[in-house]
Amino acid sequence: MIEQFINHNLFKKGVERFLANDPQLVLLEDLLFVHPMDWWQEIDWEKPGIYLLSGGRQIGKTTSLKLLIREKLLKKEFVPKQIFYLPCDQVETHQELTRLLRSFLEDVSVTQRKFLLMIDEVTYVKEWDRSIKALADEGWFRRGFCIITGSDSAILKEAMGRFPGRRGEAQKTDFLLRPLDFGEYVALVAPPLFKNPDQKSEELLSCFDNYLRCGGHLKAINDLHQKGEVLPATHQTFEQWIQGDFEKKSKSPHHLRGVLKAILETSGSQVSYSSLTQRMGEISKPTFMDYTGFLERLDILFSLEAFDQNRRIGFPKKARKFHFWDPFILETTRRWLEREGLVSPSIDWEPIKVESIVAAHFKKRFSTFYWKGKGEIDVVVVRKKETLFLEVKWTQQSRTWDVNELKKHKNGVILTRQPTPGFLSDIPLRFLPSFLVEHS
Numbered sequence: 001m002i003e004q005f006i007n008h009n010l011f012k013k014g015v016e017r018f019l020a021n022d023p024q025l026v027l028l029e030d031l032l033f034v035h036p037m038d039w040w041q042e043i044d045w046e047k048p049g050i051y052l053l054s055g056g057r058q059i060g061k062t063t064s065l066k067l068l069i070r071e072k073l074l075k076k077e078f079v080p081k082q083i084f085y086l087p088c089d090q091v092e093t094h095q096e097l098t099r100l101l102r103s104f105l106e107d108v109s110v111t112q113r114k115f116l117l118m119i120d121e122v123t124y125v126k127e128w129d130r131s132i133k134a135l136a137d138e139g140w141f142r143r144g145f146c147i148i149t150g151s152d153s154a155i156l157k158e159a160m161g162r163f164p165g166r167r168g169e170a171q172k173t174d175f176l177l178r179p180l181d182f183g184e185y186v187a188l189v190a191p192p193l194f195k196n197p198d199q200k201s202e203e204l205l206s207c208f209d210n211y212l213r214c215g216g217h218l219k220a221i222n223d224l225h226q227k228g229e230v231l232p233a234t235h236q237t238f239e240q241w242i243q244g245d246f247e248k249k250s251k252s253p254h255h256l257r258g259v260l261k262a263i264l265e266t267s268g269s270q271v272s273y274s275s276l277t278q279r280m281g282e283i284s285k286p287t288f289m290d291y292t293g294f295l296e297r298l299d300i301l302f303s304l305e306a307f308d309q310n311r312r313i314g315f316p317k318k319a320r321k322f323h324f325w326d327p328f329i330l331e332t333t334r335r336w337l338e339r340e341g342l343v344s345p346s347i348d349w350e351p352i353k354v355e356s357i358v359a360a361h362f363k364k365r366f367s368t369f370y371w372k373g374k375g376e377i378d379v380v381v382v383r384k385k386e387t388l389f390l391e392v393k394w395t396q397q398s399r400t401w402d403v404n405e406l407k408k409h410k411n412g413v414i415l416t417r418q419p420t421p422g423f424l425s426d427i428p429l430r431f432l433p434s435f436l437v438e439h440s
Contacts, residue, residue: 002104008087011080015073024066031222035188037064038071039175043145045077048114049168050136050146052160054153055177056299056325057241060218061149062087064177065118068147072116082108082144083116088124098131105140115144123150124248129159136166151245152297178299179326180216181361182208182433183440189225197437201419208433212353215328235332242333245298251291255283259291260333261342263301263322267330268355270306270319270372292322299325304359307369307380312387314369321370323356330356354394354432355379358415361436362390375405377412386411394432403427 002009011018019025028034037060043051055061065085072078084104091097101117108115122128132148135141150156153176160167160174167173180188186207187194193204214220214230217238223230246256262280273292277285295301304321305314324330330353337343355378362368362381371377371389381388389412391403403425406412414424415432422429 002084002100005084005086005090008085009083011069011073011083015080018073019070022066024063025070028063031218032226033188033221034218035180035184037067037177039064039177040068040071040147042172042175044170044172045145047168047170048142048144049170049173050132050141050148050160050163050166051170052156052174053147053149053177054156054175055149055151056179057151057245058217058219058238059177059179059299061177062120065120065147065149068118069116078114078116082114083118084108085118085120087120088122088128091125094125094127094131097125097128098134101131101135105135109143113143117144117146119146119148121150122148123152123155129162132159133163133166136163141166141168151299152294153299155297178216178364179328180218180221181364181440182211182216182357182436183361185211185216185221186437187440189221194437194440197434198431201431201434204431204433204437205417205419211357212327212350213331215326215331217326217328220328230328230331235335238329238332239336242298242300246291246294249294251294255287256291257337257340257342258282259288259295261337262288263292263295264330264333264337264343267322267324267352268378270321270370270376272319275319300329301325302360302363304363304368304370304379306372307382309371309387312382313367318372321359323359324353325356325360327353327357348395351392351394355392358390358392358432358436361439362388365439371405371409373405373408377405377409388413390415392432 006012010022053061069083069085086100091100104117105115190207193200193207197204210224214224219234220230223234243253243256247253258280262276266276273285273289277283277288280288292301301322302325305316306318308315334343334349338345359368359379362379367382369380371380377389378392379390381390389406389409391406391414393414393416403414406427407425412427414427414429415435416429417432418429419431
């Protein structure tokens with residue numbers, strides 16, 4: 001039964017054959033830049049159990065699993081018989097999933113107690129959690145490691161919540177992959193700049209301009225650095241997976257485009273779900289919220305709530321600001337909707353991308369909001385000992401009347417394109433690319 005998946009389990013026909021011919025490992029050979037993708041270094045390999053890896057499509061989940069297999073085989077910590085990688089796009093039902101997993105587990109238990117089982121994109125299989133729960137109740141995952149991946153992080157975590165006491169004893173069992181932020185991008189493509197971001201501002205600015213085009217997705221990064229542009233086929237691949245994931249949930253492609261248009265045109269502005277629904281004009285508020293919620297679970301979008309300074313948390317019922325996690329995904333969406341005649345080709349998207357880059361950079365690390373008083377502040381970052389108030393001024397000249405709200409707060413910073421530090425109304429001006437690298 002497992003033989004049908006042999007192309008992804010070539011190590012069972014020999015480790016050398018796997019290293020030379022595995023589909024994901026072969027693709028890596030042609031790339032100029034490859035970041036480690038070694039999230040699994042944080043697993044406690046003395047504690048078997050069920051581990052979860054989530055992240056958007058094309059982010060490297062499958063590739064990272066193949067790198068994990070390579071690592072464990074080369075270090076001889078597992079033998080081929082103990083490992084099985086299962087791509088769930090080829091599995092129809094939870095009954096079939098159970099049969100496949102049980103076949104492997106029973107086979108490996110004949111001679112070996114421990115195992116490394118990887119179930120990739122499990123949410124393709126309806127009611128997949130029934131299979132995992134049944135096998136967990138039989139005690140299989142007290143003997144070996146089961147790594148489950150999926151793109152819909154909320155669905156995965158909700159299902160995992162139904163496995164109390166069945167996931168093992170490890171402290172850290174959940175992992176998340178996201179696109180590289182700007183600091184991580186610089187560390188990958190120009191390590192000397194990462195170590196000394198203030199010494200070569202022109203080179204760092206060039207790096208940032210490149211990041212605006214390729215973002216933090218490995219395929220787009222290598223397109224740009226090897227071929228001089230992000231290829232149209234790469235944009236199309238990401239467009240297709242966004243549409244495909246919605247179609248799998250029986251959601252309307254037409255409504256998806258309408259929701260993305262409303263979000264894109266208001267990106268970085270304060271909006272309510274009611275105003276977004278009225279702007280689109282075709283679906284109800286609950287349906288709009290369902291679509292944006294799914295886009296957030298796929299790590300395409302995120303939102304910032306208004307900041308409650310007294311409690312240092314957000315106001316969930318007030319207007320929020322939507323951002324794209326990655327400038328490449330924003331650019332893919334823009335191209336797609338522009339081709340459909342839904343957005344104007346004359347809009348300058350660069351300031352919107354830059355503000356989203358800053359918001360996403362800190363959202364990955366800290367509780368992050370925006371400020372709304374008499375004026376507005378783009379990004380509020382809550383850290384243990386301080387709160388940063390960040391205003392992004394990328395293409396427009398900063399003027400005193402732009403920063404009246406910022407002057408009311410300690411730790412206010414204006415982030416600009418200009419590499420020379422200075423002050424505006426006693427507020428420090430910082431070179432935006434350097435500031436992001438320093439806070440990586």
